[in-house]
Amino acid sequence: MSAGLRIAFFGSSLVSAYWNGAATYYRGIIRALHERGHRVTFYEPDAYGRQQHRDIPDPGWARVVVYPGEGEDGVRRALADARGADLVVKASGVGVFDALLEAAVLDMQGPATLVAFWDVDAPATLDRVQHDPADPFRALIPRYDLILTYGGGDPVVNAYTALDARQCVPVYNALDPATHHPVPPDPRFDGDLAFLGNRLPDREARVEEFFLKAAAALPDKRFLLGGNGWGDKPLPPNVRYLGHVYTADHNALNCTPRAVLNISRESMARYGFSPATRVFEAAGAGACLITDHWEGIECFLEPDREILVARDGDAVAEHLRALTSERARAIGQAALRRVLAEHTYAHRAAQVEALLMGKREGKRAGVLGRRLG
The missing domain is CATH 3.40.50.2000 (Glycogen Phosphorylase B;)
Incomplete structure (x- = not known):
């Protein structure tokens, strides 16, 4: 992209892998997006002892905002801080305030702001909403500009399409060679x-x-x-x-x-x-x-x-x-x-960037068409 995007990312944790299997995935994708010129702020709750078991400091390739895991004031301040981003991401499995976040991020949607749901456990999410038609997230799925998943292939894409998702694209796990590489035996x-x-x-x-x-x-x-x-x-x-x-x-x-x-x-x-x-x-x-x-x-x-x-x-x-x-x-x-x-995160970030470029151009064209009409 000619100019980097401002990305607000609400997820479980970027700085701790403690009870957080998505940490490696988040780090790889976000570091690679940073290297392509995008600016990511990662919003995570102080929950499940993750902040007490950090395994990396705040990285140079993302801004980390930690909000309290109890009471809604902190998460609402984080949501206010995220306003104005080019892309707002709500990841699955934050662990606290999930329902609040799933609805609130959609309030930021607009001509200049894409809102995506990034599902790091699509089987669990899909099983849940398919078995409970009253699940509040089910009605929100068609409103997201984009559903991204870290796996699942056609079965997941077809399942989200059947729930009226606008677009569902798998962005698979990958390797970050900077962090995972051969070392001597221990x-x-x-x-x-x-x-x-x-x-x-x-x-x-x-x-x-x-x-x-x-x-x-x-x-x-x-x-x-x-x-x-x-x-x-x-x-x-x-x-x-x-x-x-x-x-x-x-x-x-x-x-x-x-x-x-x-x-x-x-x-x-x-x-x-x-x-x-x-x-x-x-x-x-x-x-x-x-x-x-x-x-x-x-x-x-x-x-x-x-x-x-x-x-x-x-x-x-x-x-x-x-x-x-x-x-x-x-x-x-x-x-x-x-x-x-x-299969490196550089490959995955290029995929995400191309996808976002297409979505932004499509949104701009739709806005211009409505104005001309």
Whole structure:
């Protein structure tokens, strides 16, 4: 674009990945938009202990505004501060004031201001509004200029279209090579297979199948489990629980074990075309990645050459039995080459910029047409 946009972004947190799986995605997209000349202000609540578990300071590539997580005065001040932006984004899953924000951002819509809903958990959002016709967000969907999602492909696009969205476009997760890249192995994370993910109802049964079942089948292998919420979960003796793993340690965790496991949440696997941030983090570190099966994997990484695919825990165990260090390195290097060539946040930011350019030109043309008419 000839001039950078002023973007107001209401999301869960930019500065903390604590109970916030979208942090890597937000950081990658927003940093890349900044590098293309756009100015982003990120508005986030002080909630869920995230400010007490920050893993980055306020970055130079975005202005961060933290508002109180209790009482409406703070969020309404944030909304007032955002007025006049060229683009206002309400992300899903802020965690507090979601319904208020979903309606209030639409009050800023106008000839010079686009308003977008950026859905970082489209399966959950769609399941909710499809099962509850009275959900207040359902009636707001057609009013947004644009719905962006971080995954889902045609199933999500078609579902939002059926709810009368003006336009729905997936902007997939990707790699930020500045933050996720190969590093030397770290003895703290030595093992055969590592899995990193918070304990969530939509994921737990799949973790039992793909990770814990494989660990029980391979008592001679060493498994690492990272993420919040697993402390009271019964684990096989060959599984070491790491607790919350801060972003600064993600590269070492990806680079050290022989392989890294991705386990999609049930809803993400059901919709397909939903590669988690961990997929690109691991590939960017040159890790050998094993993933549960979901439709659309081949659009991002080639099975058996750039990624290993398993349909159950037995298949995970079989991959580990057969996986030599040499093959693991070859798969990891092939994945790294692929994501650098096609799946960085620079690629995604260029996509978003082109999309916004088209929407702004279309809005200007519509306003001019109404004036001339």
